[in-house]
Amino acid sequence: MAEPQTYDDDFLDEDDFLDPAEVERRLLSDSANEGYEEFGDLDGFSDGGDAQRPFGSRAAAAPKVPVTAPEDDWAEADAYVAEPVSDPTSGFDGFEPEGYAPQTIDPLVGEIDDDIPDQPIPRITIHAFCERPESGALVHNAANDRRLSKTHVEVELGGLPAAINRFATQSTPDLLIIESGMRGQGLFDQLEELAGFCDPGTKVIIIGAANDISLYRELMKRGVSEYLVPPMSPLHLIRTISGLYLDPEAPFAGKTIAFIGAKGGVGASTVAHNTAWCISENSHADCVLVDMDLSFGTAGLDFNQDPAQTLGDALSDPDRLDDALLDRLLVRCTERLSLFSAPATLDKDWDFGPEAYEAVLDKIRRQAPFITLDLPHTWTPWVKHTILGADQVVVTVTPELASLRNAKNLFDLIHASRPNDEPPKVVINMAGIAKRPEIPVKDFAEALGVQPALVLPFEPQLFGKAANDGQMIAEVDPKSKAAEGFSHLAAMLSGRAAAPQKKGLFGGLFGK
Structure with missing residues (x-):
């Protein structure tokens, strides 16, 4: 390779451009701006006025000196176990999945910074x-x-x-x-x-x-x-x-969070619905839940809603969807949570391409800061397109071999297709079923390369009652460990702390 070109100029900086490995090393270290402290960080700064001037203009006024700090690289979030392991400091004896080593969860200090999605x-x-x-x-x-x-x-x-x-x-x-x-x-x-x-x-x-x-x-x-x-x-x-x-x-475009199960029946929809509810209620943030399982979606049942118009109507003619029509199609479940329900019928084939889903989701993103997508456990071009295009992905699994294999396949695909994004979050659901052989949580973590964000115990009475009553877990039993777990997951995904009045066993983790 030819030697880098040099320039005989009094202003020439002596530092060469760094190779990619050195770039990544410095981005992940505290010395990324070493040697430039007196100038501040210029990367990513843009002055609104000058950015609008055509190239070649000679404006007299100089832009403001940039003072923004460098953006942090993605950091892996701490895992949270809804039913914690036995710990003398926890105040109660917890359930410990087989092979799972006790872990310390660092308390969150102050309010969590907003996680602004890419526009x-x-x-x-x-x-x-x-x-x-x-x-x-x-x-x-x-x-x-x-x-x-x-x-x-x-x-x-x-x-x-x-x-x-x-x-x-x-x-x-x-x-x-x-x-x-x-x-x-x-x-x-x-x-x-x-x-x-x-x-x-x-x-x-x-x-x-x-x-x-x-x-x-x-x-x-x-x-x-x-x-x-x-x-x-x-x-x-x-x-x-x-x-x-x-x-x-x-x-403005809201952050899209795609929820999918590693296999059928693992409770991905339950996780999606409860997390969406917690984002809206605990963090006081507007959220839209989109049930994308057009044939068998359960969001309407879980929220006790039966709207006349659904996501199927929007997908049938996405060009017709404007803000006024979207307001009529969305069903308000709470003050801050809106539902775009699925038809949940078998009368039609619902054969829409990825472009139709993308067009509808682009318009929904203008409605709220957070958009939770409840995806069906199928593998079609539009499901793949939606997962790879989401800002964040959450994969729900159960502690068994089929879930581990499928989750690993999903992780490999997502990592290869989204090298600049953080890996998906993992929720292990229905852990601890009596007499059922289970894969230890640590083995899941080693195979996928990330610690699970949440481990939910098997509580059929609590989850069954919530489903039959059309309520969320936090509405049925706000002091339950599952409710605390969903609140933690919602805070992790939204980057927002729970409202101070929402007190509970782990309330101190999210308050000021």
Whole structure:
């Protein structure tokens, strides 16, 4: 590989671009911004006014100095056992699944930070001109991410000179990503030349070599939309692009949480419904529960609702679905929880493609901060598309071999298709059935590579009564350990603490 290009410039930063392994190491360490403390973090910062200026403009006013901190990488959440292991500090004797080692659960201090979902990126064309193959590989990685699934991305080497040569005779794309190790007048001269070929609506992201406030300000004056400095991950780049194309007419999209069972009958719907209820009631956050099992969905039964219109009506004509119609189709179960129920009939085949589901879900996401998706245990193109497109996935299992095998298959698929997302959460349900051989929880954790987020004991009387009465577990017995477990899972998924008035055995974990 050729030696990196050097530039004879007084402003040239001495640090080389880092290879991907070093990038990941520094992103996961406290030294990610080592050496740049006096400047703050520039990655991902965007000034609203300058971002709207066309590339090549010379605005007189300098943008505000960026002060945002770097985004944390995904961290694995602590596991929670609804029916805890015996612990002298817990105040009661708990149930311990076979082979499960006692664990300490660190108390949560203060309020949990809001988990803001990534906003949708529209159908745009992106062309990247990189100087180093490693940077091109990073852009390729970002292009394969679910968040950029609607975009068309091209990547080539050559940096600024290649971009100038290409667009001297071609129209420019919606977004240009250009890597340049230059600084000073040489960089500005080449940018000025490129600006002469750019269409008015083209946005430009520069990947530079130095974290320098004066350079950042000068680039913003010249109409550059964003300036990024390594080390960075594909997710940093994705979120930068997302911020540039945030729709001012519809700037909000709720977080989608997909619930699916590793096999039939493991209670994935029960977990989805109770978690949605806890998100809305405990955290005082609006939530929409979408029952996507069109033939056999039970959300209407569990919430004692029988709406005349259902999700099937919306899927039949997704182009007709607007905010007014959506308001009529959604059934309000509580002050903050709305239900989009399934038809739950066998009169139709309900044969819709992934595009119909995606169109409906895009509109539902505008209704609330959290959208919980209760998926059926089937494997069709639209189920796969929905899982891979969700912001978070929750897999419910029972402690048996078939669940472990299927969950492992799901994990492998999701990991391969979503390398920039955290792994799914695992809920082990119906643990501790008398005389039933069970796979130890630690074996599940080792096979899947993550600790379970929740272990629910087998309590047929409590869950049976809730189902028959059309109520949630917390309504039937708010002091039960299952209710506490669902509250913990809801807080983990939503990133929001339970309301202070909701007191219980583990209430202190979520309050201030």
